[in-house]
Amino acid sequence: MSIKKHNLVPKHTLLTDKQKEKLLADLHVTIKELPKIRLSDSAIQPLEAKSNDIIKISRESRSAGNSVYYRIVIE
Amino acid sequence: MKKEIETLISSFKDRLSPTIIEKAMNEIPTTVSKKDAEEIMNLILKATVKAKVAPGECVGLVSAESIGEPGTQMTLNTFHFAGVAEMNVTVGLPRLIEIFDARKTIKTPMMEIYLKEGHSSLEQVKTFAKKIKETLLAEVLSDVSVDILDQKVSLQINEEAAKSYGHDTAQILKLLKTKLKTFSTSQGESSNEIELTMKSAKTDNLKELHGVKGKLMKIKIHGMKGIKQVLPVERSGQYVILTSGCNLKEVLELDEVDSLRTSTNDLYEIEKVLGIEATRNAIIEETVKVIEAQGLNIDIRHIMLVADIMCVTGVLKGITRFGVVKEKSSVLARASFETPVKHMFTSAMAGEVDKLQSVVENVMINQPVPVGTGLPSLITKMK
Numbered sequence: 001m002s003i004k005k006h007n008l009v010p011k012h013t014l015l016t017d018k019q020k021e022k023l024l025a026d027l028h029v030t031i032k033e034l035p036k037i038r039l040s041d042s043a044i045q046p047l048e049a050k051s052n053d054i055i056k057i058s059r060e061s062r063s064a065g066n067s068v069y070y071r072i073v074i075e
Numbered sequence: 076m077k078k079e080i081e082t083l084i085s086s087f088k089d090r091l092s093p094t095i096i097e098k099a100m101n102e103i104p105t106t107v108s109k110k111d112a113e114e115i116m117n118l119i120l121k122a123t124v125k126a127k128v129a130p131g132e133c134v135g136l137v138s139a140e141s142i143g144e145p146g147t148q149m150t151l152n153t154f155h156f157a158g159v160a161e162m163n164v165t166v167g168l169p170r171l172i173e174i175f176d177a178r179k180t181i182k183t184p185m186m187e188i189y190l191k192e193g194h195s196s197l198e199q200v201k202t203f204a205k206k207i208k209e210t211l212l213a214e215v216l217s218d219v220s221v222d223i224l225d226q227k228v229s230l231q232i233n234e235e236a237a238k239s240y241g242h243d244t245a246q247i248l249k250l251l252k253t254k255l256k257t258f259s260t261s262q263g264e265s266s267n268e269i270e271l272t273m274k275s276a277k278t279d280n281l282k283e284l285h286g287v288k289g290k291l292m293k294i295k296i297h298g299m300k301g302i303k304q305v306l307p308v309e310r311s312g313q314y315v316i317l318t319s320g321c322n323l324k325e326v327l328e329l330d331e332v333d334s335l336r337t338s339t340n341d342l343y344e345i346e347k348v349l350g351i352e353a354t355r356n357a358i359i360e361e362t363v364k365v366i367e368a369q370g371l372n373i374d375i376r377h378i379m380l381v382a383d384i385m386c387v388t389g390v391l392k393g394i395t396r397f398g399v400v401k402e403k404s405s406v407l408a409r410a411s412f413e414t415p416v417k418h419m420f421t422s423a424m425a426g427e428v429d430k431l432q433s434v435v436e437n438v439m440i441n442q443p444v445p446v447g448t449g450l451p452s453l454i455t456k457m458k
Binding site for chain 2: 007008036062067
């Protein structure tokens with residue numbers, strides 16, 4: 001069963017190393033300051049992420065239309 | 076001309092949200108001059124910056140006030156038929172507290188099960204509802220008697236009730252054989268009787284003999300664990316099954332279920348099955364549901380902020396001293412919330428240092444708080 005399309009689950013994508021560096025530079029943050037997501041989280045199972053990867057989450061926000069959020073994968 | 080404007084708009088990409096860029100692309104007419112287009116974009120940028128929260132604004136405090144004030148007007152009544160016949164739903168303040176505290180066991184866990192098309196006629200919905208309802212052995216028994224002398228328990232099966240769940244005595248007998256380790260099971264004198272005999276015939280087993288009766292009653296013979304009640308209702312021409320009790324994981328795996336819309340009000344269940352982002356969405360949705368049902372109005376941004384804070388660590392954390400407050404780095408801030416003495420003692424023993432970088436601790440010692448104009452400070456470049 002795939003939960004990917006469930007109404008409550010927004011789209012999760014894995015950032016490449018290049019995108020990751022650019023993002024951290026653009027936002028002026030270190031990796032530790034980002035919100036976190038567990039490696040065991042069911043929504044990122046199909047992505048085969050490793051710890052310290054960054055997951056981009058495209059939310060459908062009620063106030064701002066589409067909004068983007070980032071989470072760092074932790075153990 | 077068109078291309079020029081497009082490149083101009085996309086040059087604003089890192090300063091404006093994708094939604095606004097998309098809208099600008101579609102709605103700025105291609106006939107305008109480059110200069111006009113630039114002016115439009117600058118105006119949009121100006122409006123966007125103005126709409127943003129200023130740095131140092133204490134958004135958490137504003138959220139707390141904005142949720143707390145209407146909270147005082149909510150019902151305190153837990154038991155309330157919230158538009159749904161025969162099903163209790165926790166509403167109002169108790170439910171709000173449940174959500175924000177992220178309670179592990181909630182008062183009325185529920186599920187809303189949607190069925191796929193082709194499985195949603197009334198007949199099919201009814202059979203499905205019956206299929207998932209958890210049925211315990213107690214519901215198909217007409218009599219249980221404990222014979223102390225022979226150390227025997229005999230069960231009378233109500234065959235009619237059993238049949239309505241698609242079971243008969245032989246099947247139940249088979250099931251009991253696998254479930255009970257210390258008893259041997261056999262068919263009794265009449266066809267609907269089951270006899271249980273204790274395997275080790277000791278005299279001090281009386282307690283166990285009596286205990287087994289309670290255990291027997293709770294054996295699940297049919298349906299899905301945790302689903303205590305089912306109620307098919309019609310919602311805008313479609314049948315939805317409401318259940319009391321929840322088991323999201325197993326229900327989503329069923330073929331008939333529309334696994335995209337089926338959901339529950341148990342946040343931990345959602346976290347387990349759908350992940351942390353889904354939990355955030357569920358917190359927002361559940362809170363909005365409570366507030367709207369009470370006829371109140373709270374700006375969704377406040378609720379989104381709270382939901383974000385509860386999910387920021389990747390694990391669902393309630394606004395309690397065991398959850399969000401525990402994450403605070405300052406000892407004084409933690410002590411100011413609940414159980415101050417305990418926090419003081421443990422941090423004194425651990426030798427914790429409070430750097431007084433946040434709001435609460437600075438209020439306590441009567442210093443300017445790092446909020447609003449108190450936030451920026453001067454940095455001198457030493458040469």
